[in-house]
Amino acid sequence: MEDSSLSSAIDVDKGFAIAFVVLLILFLMVMVYRCVKLVKNPYEASSTTTDPSLS
Known part of the structure; x- marks a missing residue:
């Protein structure tokens, strides 16, 4: 028979897997x-990476 406190505890591996999936989705x-x-x-998004002396 399983202990009720053991079955209600969060599985560490499952927690890491869920956290990894959530971070991957973000x-x-x-x-x-x-x-x-x-x-x-494209010009506005790349304006911070270009050299301002060229424009």
Whole structure:
């Protein structure tokens, strides 16, 4: 028979897996946002990386 306190405890491996998936989804959302921003206006999005003396 299983102890009720043991079954109600959070599994550490499952917690790490869920945290990894959540962080991965957040990272992908940020990358999608940046890519959409770059596609919509490539000159404004890349203006911070270009040399101002060329313009």
